[in-house]
Amino acid sequence: xxxxxxxxxxxxxxxxxxxxLRECTLAIPAGHVAALVGPNxxxxxxxxxxxxxxxxPTAGGVTVLGDKPAGSPAALDGxxxxxxxxxxxxxxxxxxxxxxxxxxxxxxxxxxxxTRLAELGIPxxxxxxxxxxxxxxxxxxxxxLARRPRLLVLDEPVxxxxxxxxxxFMATVLTAAIDDGVSVLLSSHVLxxxxxxxxxxxLLSRGRVQVAGEVDGLLACHRLLTGPAAEADRYTERxxxxxxxxxxxxxxxxxxxxxxxxxxxxxxxxVDLEELAMAYLREPGAAALPGPARARALPxxxxxxxxxxx
Amino acid sequence: xxIDKGNGVPxxxxxxxxxxxxxxxxxxxxxxxxxxEAATGQLAEHFAAGRLDQAEFDDRAGRAMxxxxxxxxxxxxxxxxxxxxxxxxxxxxxxxxxxxxxRGPGSPIEFRLDAASGxxxxxxxxxxxxxxxxxxxxxxxxxLPKVRDVVASLAINPNTVLKxxxxxxxxxxxxxxxxxxTFIQATLGQIALPELAGLHKSLLGWLTTADAAGLDQDGIxxxxxxxxxxxxxxxxxxxxxxxxxxxxxxxVA
Numbered sequence: 001x002x003x004x005x006x007x008x009x010x011x012x013x014x015x016x017x018x019x020x021l022r023e024c025t026l027a028i029p030a031g032h033v034a035a036l037v038g039p040n041x042x043x044x045x046x047x048x049x050x051x052x053x054x055x056x057p058t059a060g061g062v063t064v065l066g067d068k069p070a071g072s073p074a075a076l077d078g079x080x081x082x083x084x085x086x087x088x089x090x091x092x093x094x095x096x097x098x099x100x101x102x103x104x105x106x107x108x109x110x111x112x113x114x115t116r117l118a119e120l121g122i123p124x125x126x127x128x129x130x131x132x133x134x135x136x137x138x139x140x141x142x143x144x145l146a147r148r149p150r151l152l153v154l155d156e157p158v159x160x161x162x163x164x165x166x167x168x169f170m171a172t173v174l175t176a177a178i179d180d181g182v183s184v185l186l187s188s189h190v191l192x193x194x195x196x197x198x199x200x201x202x203l204l205s206r207g208r209v210q211v212a213g214e215v216d217g218l219l220a221c222h223r224l225l226t227g228p229a230a231e232a233d234r235y236t237e238r239x240x241x242x243x244x245x246x247x248x249x250x251x252x253x254x255x256x257x258x259x260x261x262x263x264x265x266x267x268x269x270x271v272d273l274e275e276l277a278m279a280y281l282r283e284p285g286a287a288a289l290p291g292p293a294r295a296r297a298l299p300x301x302x303x304x305x306x307x308x309x310x
Numbered sequence: 311x312x313i314d315k316g317n318g319v320p321x322x323x324x325x326x327x328x329x330x331x332x333x334x335x336x337x338x339x340x341x342x343x344x345x346x347e348a349a350t351g352q353l354a355e356h357f358a359a360g361r362l363d364q365a366e367f368d369d370r371a372g373r374a375m376x377x378x379x380x381x382x383x384x385x386x387x388x389x390x391x392x393x394x395x396x397x398x399x400x401x402x403x404x405x406x407x408x409x410x411x412x413r414g415p416g417s418p419i420e421f422r423l424d425a426a427s428g429x430x431x432x433x434x435x436x437x438x439x440x441x442x443x444x445x446x447x448x449x450x451x452x453x454l455p456k457v458r459d460v461v462a463s464l465a466i467n468p469n470t471v472l473k474x475x476x477x478x479x480x481x482x483x484x485x486x487x488x489x490x491x492t493f494i495q496a497t498l499g500q501i502a503l504p505e506l507a508g509l510h511k512s513l514l515g516w517l518t519t520a521d522a523a524g525l526d527q528d529g530i531x532x533x534x535x536x537x538x539x540x541x542x543x544x545x546x547x548x549x550x551x552x553x554x555x556x557x558x559x560x561x562v563a
Contacts, residue, residue: 164389197466
């Protein structure tokens with residue numbers, strides 16, 4: 001049976017009068033590499049901080065690793081979190097960081113950490129502030145993985161890295177996923193590489209969950225239809241996520257069901273993850289929360305005020 | 311790729327540009343146009359392998375063409391791994407490929423990804439195995455790269471690789487051996503020759519008609535691609551080989 005690695009219900013967080021996250025109801029099953037995507041200020045970091053227990057919810061609740069309240073000792077024990085901008089003590093050496101992390105945690109696999117750093121060629125004596133960006137990221141990741149977590153949470157892990165470092169970083173993450181069965185939740189606004197990495201997508205927009213589900217399922221139920229612009233309005237019964245129209249030709253990104261058929265005179269293309277995410281990000285009013293098990297939990301339409309705003 | 315020693319490019323006995331050994335002492339030497347071009351060619355290979363993006367490639371190619379000394383040139387490769395054929399599964403790449411663990415004898419093939427193709431990643435892997443089978447790079451009994459090695463070398467989701475391997479197994483091309491890996495068990499037989507000749511002939515006839523209708527080559531390719539896509543779309547996109555094609559083509563929306 002699969003447990004939910006993160007489960008939220010009606011989760012909200014308000015800073016002053018601004019809701020950074022509201023009415024967030026999610027259930028991410030274990031065993032995925034889940035990507036949390038959204039524009040700047042969509043609430044990604046807020047959601048991650050709530051999940052790892054660094055922030056207290058204003059409304060609703062969040063549990064992790066099955067049913068453990070976020071922030072509880074049992075939850076903290078099983079989660080490793082690498083915050084944005086690879087937090088390291090820049091004046092400590094890599095060896096000191098290892099020592100420190102080992103002593104601050106109940107569980108720490110020293111041998112894994114040392115082996116890994118040796119493979120990466122990271123000099124243990126050097127101050128972490130003097131390592132390259134890629135090495136700092138790998139060091140922070142190694143410290144996190146050496147805690148042998150069941151859930152690894154990464155906030156914008158690769159935003160600052162060059163392509164080679166990005167590739168190597170993600171390879172480490174994904175290898176941990178396959179070797180140790182670590183579930184991963186990572187936030188990103190780099191869409192392009194996500195399709196390779198993630199098999200679960202959560203799209204946040206303006207503090208709300210817009211899309212959530214397994215990538216395969218999401219791609220299977222969306223198509224890009226290209227056809228005559230004059231007929232574009234005839235297909236409103238099919239949920240149109242995003243439309244781009246010229247004088248004569250229109251492109252409609254639509255959500256389709258199992259009984260879907262291509263309208264005569266139209267051409268149908270599969271979509272990729274980037275196209276899909278872009279379409280939703282451009283239409284903050286649209287929502288897709290497929291997956292039979294989860295459809296119940298999520299408000300399909302946004303826009304109406306909710307009881308969370310009390 | 312091996313650089314011809316005759317053109318004055320330092321080789322050092324390896325097939326990489328920042329050749330080991332004696333190069334260091336030559337770092338101050340001036341470089342020739344041939345060397346600049348060779349370096350650009352190698353940058354292009356890194357670009358093709360996805361280690362450089364377009365902007366980085368342009369930048370480095372520009373610097374290669376204006377390089378004065380060998381140090382200038384080798385600096386351009388300092389953060390790149392070896393060129394040429396993609397690494398053997400499990401072989402460290404770029405100084406940062408993770409993983410230790412046991413390494414088998416390896417597979418005859420190595421996967422690559424084309425981000426611009428629009429083809430789903432798992433299908434790219436499936437196609438590459440089929441392609442390698444057709445071309446004879448893979449034969450029955452050969453081992454496919456281990457899932458973990460593919461994950462590590464391409465930085466892709468493990469489920470993607472598993473999905474591709476499952477698809478290959480469903481197609482009857484491979485079989486998993488517990489604890490060992492996935493092995494090729496069938497060849498990808500071509501359609502029987504007489505059938506192929508007939509198809510070829512009818513396609514030529516169709517091409518003649520298309521040509522007479524005024525379609526140029528690009529138009530023909532576009533039409534064919536679009537029809538092929540519709541065809542797959544309507545039969546469910548699973549890419550099943552064979553099947554009662556005549557029955558399915560009329561299954562129009």
